[in-house]
Amino acid sequence: MPIAIVTGGSSGIGRSAALQIARRGTGVILTYQHHPSGAHDTVARIESDGGRAVALPLDLGDSTRFPAFHDAVVTALRDTWQRDTFDYLVNNAGASRTATFEDTTEELFDDLMRVLLRGPYFLTRTLLPRLADGGAIVNVASNAVGSGLEPGYSAYGTMKGGLVVLTRYLAKELSGRGVRVNSVSPGSTRTRIADDAFARHPEVIPHLAAQTALGRVGEPDDIGLAIAALLDDAGRWITAQDIEVSGGYRL
Template sequence: MRVSIVTGAGSGIGQSAAIQIAKRGEGVILTYNANRAGALDTVSAIEKDGGTAVALPLDVGRSETFPAFREAVVAALRENWQRDSFDHLVNNAGFGATAMFQDTTEELFDRFMRVLFKGPYFLTQTLLPLLVDGGAVVNVTSNSALTSGLEPGYSAYASIKGGLTVLTRYLAKELSTRGIRVNSVAPGATRTRISDNAFERFPEVIPAIAAKTALGRVGEPDDIGMFIATLVSEEGRWITAQNIEVSGGYNL
């Protein structure tokens, strides 16, 4: 059985990706930080459909914890799948916040950098010895780093997500000698818990977003999760070094 690691899978896109990957017959190691209850819900949903999943704690903003996390992954692989390796890594965990350029603090900027860029960079590096040849990595970026998603208030967030897009291309180049595919997925506005449940707190923004989206609605987690699951599967075997926008045609 193939096994995927999905970070930040207690809700939203990560939760959907974990469930959709499991539906395709893979085992899943999923991570959570503050939302343990959500992660256990993800495990329950996977097990209800006959799959196997394990939830492990991980703060992607604390790279000093990554070696210990790798050991936890090794233990989980051996105990649940009798393996010493895994097949796919989805770097999804993160957070969102808006701040106009003149109001962006160094503290917020540094937190974005730690969680959204340094975290995926060094987590992938730490787990790379366990990733099989011919495996796949998917980095979740954002269409705010693209011209189509350009909106005020995202200068720091989008710049760092853009850095993750560049990293994706370099990893695709360097890891191609092992047959490892590396791609990134750039969601548009998606109904998740990002920015402290912004969609629940400010439902009035939903019609405006839907009006700017060619397909006429706000994205749902499964819109992204299903595509991630497809991208790591055999159907995505000839795709690498791509940053694919999944936004329903935002600002088309």
């Protein structure tokens, strides 16, 4: 059985990715930080469908904890699947804070960098010895890098843009091991990010839907399905790509 690690699997895109990956016969290690009940609910849903999953805590903004997380992954692999490697990594966990360029403080910039760029960079580096040859990585970026440019997202978009660049470098450097690396860039998606912004400001949804070719905002499964497809055999000839998954935002 192949094994995937999905960061931020307690809700939203991460939960959907974990569920869709598991439905393809893959075991899942998912992470959480502030929402353990959501993570354990994801595990329960996977197990109710006949799959196998483990939830582990992870603070993506604190790289000093990555060696301990690596050890927890090794234990989970051994105890649950009798393996010492995994096959897929989904760097999904993130955060979002907005501020105009003039109002962006160094503290805000550094907070976003630790979670959105430095975290995935060094978590991938920490876990790389356990990633099996012929595996795959998907980094969750954002259309804030392209079609979704909006005032207030300069720091967030800069970090996500860096993640897209990292995707291409990893695809180049890991190609000798047969590891494929891609990123997906979601558009506006109904998740809990930014303190559950869609629930707090439902009035923005019609405006976003009107700017989307397919006439609605995204749902987590729209992105989770794309991630799962890139990991499995359907994506075996795709690498070094950033795929916008936005329903045609501003098409």
